[in-house]
Amino acid sequence: MKLDRRQVLAGLGGIAMSGVAQRSFAQTKMSLGASEVISISDGNLVLPASMFFDGVPQEELKAILAANGITSDQLAPPCNMTLLRQPDRMVLFDAGSGSGFMPSAGTMLDSLDALGVAPEEITHVVFTHAHPDHLWGILDDFDDPVFPDAQLMIGQAEWEYWTDPETVDTIGEERASFAVGAARRLEAVQDQMMMFGDGQEILPGVMAHATHGHTPGHMSFEIRDGSNAVMVGGDAIGNSHVAFARPDWASGSDQDTDLGAQTRMRLLDKLAADQIPLMGFHLPHGGLGRVERDGDAYKFVPEDA
Template identity: 55%
Template sequence: MHITRRTFLTGAASLPMLAALPRPSLAEIRIGEATLTTVSDGHLVLPADFIFGPMPQDQLDPVLRDLGVDPAGPLKPECNLTLYRDGSNTVLFDAGSGPDFMPTAGKILDGLEAVGLTPEDITHVVFTHAHPDHIWGVLDDFDDPLFVNAIHMMGRAEWDYWWNPETVNTIGAARTTFAVGARRRMEAIEGSVAMFDDGQEILPGIAAVASHGHTPGHMSFEIRNGSEAAMVLGDAIGNHHVAFRKPGWHSGSDQDAEMAAETRRSLFDRLTAERMRLVGFHLPGGGIGRADHFDDGFIFLPGDA
């Protein structure tokens, strides 16, 4: 499998382009006195084998068809940016794709406008990881930092991985542009970066949870106020179909497929045991919902049920 940014863009350009989603503010819940909202950055257009390539094809089709997913693709996952507001901090989890990754994504300005905000209102940008659809949006059309008043926060292991000059040589040809693009954007925000480690409370009520595998230092975040909590997952659980139904299957989207599968199983155990709400970057309906057991896997229940 050889997927590059050029492949993505070529594939996306051959399909009818969608305008910004009609509901840029997609979903919202309360966590105590704070509000958790998802806003749209648009959607991606991906070849099916980018995710499904390593999976057992004879078992894959029934799972996908049961959920109304075309095994041949293309896949068009939503990009849900999570916005957390507690009256003091206005925190954006991930920055989206920006103007340079894919024409169907990079719509964060529309999403923020829909909830009455501008980039200048964001106090913190917290990264789950540094793939293009999560970090390229830190720069605007002129390659200047977009969130000029924000502290940018990233897990130390993730920062170190993408900052390492050897990453571009070891990540593999399919993701070379990912490494180059991440490093360029990290250089642009270096002066406003704070790093953190697993288990650290990075802001009041927000704790980092290691969820490595999709990338070497991928982080999720537990947001808690008293007995109310939600988990911002990023791409640790990256879709509503095979990631839920068959969490142990390896996905082509993960950089360490075995570790990512272990992470998914661990997260599902916790999410279901605690009945914790979740927010997934690429999950449908705005990405907010819960996980529940289904046969030998799980199912995504959108909304606040």
């Protein structure tokens, strides 16, 4: 059985390929001074390629995908969450899918356990955006907070968008379940939540960068210690093939496709020029790697390659 775009965006992706969770737990890590940045797995999604690539030049698309060994009409992007471990805090970027989105995802707690980290040890959870695979894991199966002692943090624009009661009627039928799910979960944890804006140092050494387009308030985060840094990019750069080879192409996964492409090109240029490693939520090899120029385009070079 194949998934179509409507099934996935309605949150029904789990009806197929329910046994393909990538239970690799801790994947890649890097040191930044006294801090450790660790990629942990929340499993993977199962998505129709058409969700991303409808409307782009198909012959050029086929060549790009073939060069990256992709021949299926379904994609199984990994979900890489980022843990920032410091002497006085434990910061998790995004909360994963939980059990309510796709059976192939939702392995975050197992991944933390493999690192010897209990949910109660997480001091902060910082959200790039409020799509299901980044937010829904904030509540357990009983609708209780998974991180009851943590300070939760989200961009002001993202909070306002998903808590606006009109969003469910304006986001489009295919994504209406996203709006309902986000509003319910954000309301449940609102007493733990604080908001921030673009360019704000939300924690010592953690700077928020507006990377809007994938969602109206999507944020990325530059973690820096002196001259060393890494960018937690969320879904601003959503894959390691087409997003790098043709970042100017619209992606159907972005809510604002034009702004998403502009943001992607700007971010890739910054990462390549400043030689800042990227931790990408849906990139391979645990998501950690470098952005390099490749003629008029870019390429992703995994840190462990």
